[in-house]
Amino acid sequence: MKTLRIVLLTLILTAGLHLPAHAQSTGFTNFIRQVQFPTGVVWDSTVTATGSQTSALPIDPGGARFELWTVKSSPLTNYLLDTKYVGSYIPRAWIFIVTEDNYQTIPRTRADRPFWVYHYVNGLSTDPTAPEPAKAVRYLRHVQSYGAGGDGIGIDRSQATLHTQSLISNSTGGAWEYDVLTFSTNAIPGANRAKVRGEERFSIFSQADYQAPSSQLASQYVQIWPVADGSITGITNGALIRAAMPQITLTLNDLYPDSRVFAKAYPGASNLNAQGAIVPGSALIIYESTPQNRVLTLNNWDSILTADGQWTLDLMTTTPFGTERLATVSFTLERTIKINGSVTTVE
Numbered sequence: 001m002k003t004l005r006i007v008l009l010t011l012i013l014t015a016g017l018h019l020p021a022h023a024q025s026t027g028f029t030n031f032i033r034q035v036q037f038p039t040g041v042v043w044d045s046t047v048t049a050t051g052s053q054t055s056a057l058p059i060d061p062g063g064a065r066f067e068l069w070t071v072k073s074s075p076l077t078n079y080l081l082d083t084k085y086v087g088s089y090i091p092r093a094w095i096f097i098v099t100e101d102n103y104q105t106i107p108r109t110r111a112d113r114p115f116w117v118y119h120y121v122n123g124l125s126t127d128p129t130a131p132e133p134a135k136a137v138r139y140l141r142h143v144q145s146y147g148a149g150g151d152g153i154g155i156d157r158s159q160a161t162l163h164t165q166s167l168i169s170n171s172t173g174g175a176w177e178y179d180v181l182t183f184s185t186n187a188i189p190g191a192n193r194a195k196v197r198g199e200e201r202f203s204i205f206s207q208a209d210y211q212a213p214s215s216q217l218a219s220q221y222v223q224i225w226p227v228a229d230g231s232i233t234g235i236t237n238g239a240l241i242r243a244a245m246p247q248i249t250l251t252l253n254d255l256y257p258d259s260r261v262f263a264k265a266y267p268g269a270s271n272l273n274a275q276g277a278i279v280p281g282s283a284l285i286i287y288e289s290t291p292q293n294r295v296l297t298l299n300n301w302d303s304i305l306t307a308d309g310q311w312t313l314d315l316m317t318t319t320p321f322g323t324e325r326l327a328t329v330s331f332t333l334e335r336t337i338k339i340n341g342s343v344t345t346v347e
Contacts (some may be wrong), residue, residue, distance in 0.1 A: 029071045037062030037212040062212035063090055077153055079106065085206060085215045091123035091137055093204040093217035101258060101320040105289070108223040110256060111196050113321055114184045115222055119204060121177040124170035133207040136169040137217060140205065143187045145198040151290040152199060152223060160201060163187050168204070186224045194227040195254070197291070225291050226254040230315045230326030232263075239331040245305065250282060250296040250315055252326070257288045260318040265304055270312045270328050277304040279313070308333050 034043045034056055043056040057064070068081045084092070098116045099109035109115050125134040144160035146152045168177055183200075190196035201221035208214040234248035235241075252261060261284040264276030281298050305311060315327040 027073050029073070031069050031071075033067040033069060035065040035067070036060045037064065037215065059086055063215070065215050075153070080219075083216050083219055085217045090133060090206050090212075090215075091121050091217070093122070093137060094118075094120040095202050095204060095218045095220040097202065097220045097222045099222060103258065106223055107220065108225060108257070110319070110321060111186060111188070111194055111224055111226050114182060115186075117181045117183070117202050117220075119168070119179060119181075119202070119218070121168055121204065122175060124168070124177055126170045126173055131209055133209045136167045136207065138165060138205045138207060138214070139168050140165045140201075140203045141187075142201040142203070143189065143198065144201070145189045145196065147197075150197060155199075157201070160199075161189070163200075188224050196224060197226050199223050225256060228252065228254045228256060228259070228291075228317055228319075228326060230261075230317070232313060232315055232327045232329050235313070235329055235331055237329045237331070241331055241333050242335065245300075245302045248298050248301075248313075250294075250298065250327075252284075252292075252294045252296070252315075252317075255286050255292045255294060255317065256319045256321075257286065257290055257292070258320060259286045260284070261286070261294070261316070263298070263313060263315050265301075265311055265313050267307065267309055267311055269310060270314070270330055272314075272325055274312070274314075276312075276314065279304065282315075305333055308336055 029046065030049060031044050031046045034045070035041070036043075036057055037060060039060060039062075041057065045053065045056050047053070055064075055066075063086055065083060065085045067083045069078060070081060071078045096118045097107040098118065099107050100113055101108055107115070119139065121137060123134075124136065127135075141163045142157075142160035143163045144155065144157065146155065170177060185193070186196065186200055188196040188198040188200070199221045201219060203219040204217045205214050206212075206217055230250065230252045232248060232250060234246050250261075250263060255261065261282070263279040263282035264274075265279055266274040266276035268274070279298055279301050280303075281301070282296060284294060284296065286292050286294075310330060310332050312328060312330045314325050316323060316325055318324075
């Protein structure tokens with residue numbers, strides 16, 4: 001057994017392990033798990049968001065896997081942020097997923113939006129006589145649905161479906177193998193593509209040899225959340241309103257975790273580009289880790305309707321992907337009382 005000991009901070013910096021902003025605040029506990037091969041011995045070391053310490057165990061001949069975890073206390077949730085494998089001739093690998101949402105804890109996006117996966121592999125040998133694990137690594141893509149209304153908390157990732165796999169070898173003769181894959185849509189199972197929710201996981205594994213099993217070198221997953229929908233009830237399209245505006249209900253489903261909601265009213269027919277006035281009581285800010293459902297009831301909103309005629313009410317949402325309309329209704333307002341009559345005199 002080698003007496004080599006490593007400094008954890010060095011591992012974190014060189015391997016690309018990082019703690020997100022949320023994991024650096026109160027309510028989170030961070031630790032590094034060291035798994036020895038071929039013995040399978042496991043050692044957990046609690047760590048701060050920054051700093052260094054020597055690895056708890058020497059590196060065995062079969063190498064060791066280091067996992068960076070953060071645990072949220074309330075609600076109790078754990079996140080595997082990254083993994084790295086250290087061995088005698090095992091290459092190093094990194095995976096990063098980029099979306100249009102800059103949420104720091106976990107990459108996430110919406111079911112109708114693209115995402116990008118970057119991978120880097122360092123140390124692949126071009127020597128034809130080198131052991132196979134030194135010449136190529138396996139690249140895997142798994143998909144897993146959270147199910148209807150699911151949030152992914154406590155999910156068993158061993159049940160994910162292997163979607164594709166391939167080998168990455170040294171094709172250039174250089175020190176690095178690098179590529180970026182663009183996915184215009186996700187592969188989460190589900191008939192209604194706008195409403196799928198789940199995750200895609202991209203991993204790089206070493207190949208097994210006589211000393212150590214295949215081990216994960218890098219992994220990153222992206223959460224896929226459904227497209228929101230909404231409705232306006234209490235007023236029908238084309239309605240004629242002669243008195244006070246009726247109570248209306250806004251029903252909102254699958255609001256994106258980072259979104260703003262509002263209803264706007266403006267004169268004239270439906271026009272997505274119209275500015276309009278925000279209906280009192282309709283503004284809502286969502287900043288959560290999972291999609292949300294909401295129901296809003298609006299009363300006494302006549303004051304923003306400044307004149308008789310045709311009006312339109314739009315239910316809108318703003319997300320990292322832009323501003324969109326969830327529902328719309330047009331109606332005619334006629335509050336002015338008209339009296340038709342004549343005046344006669346007797347002379």
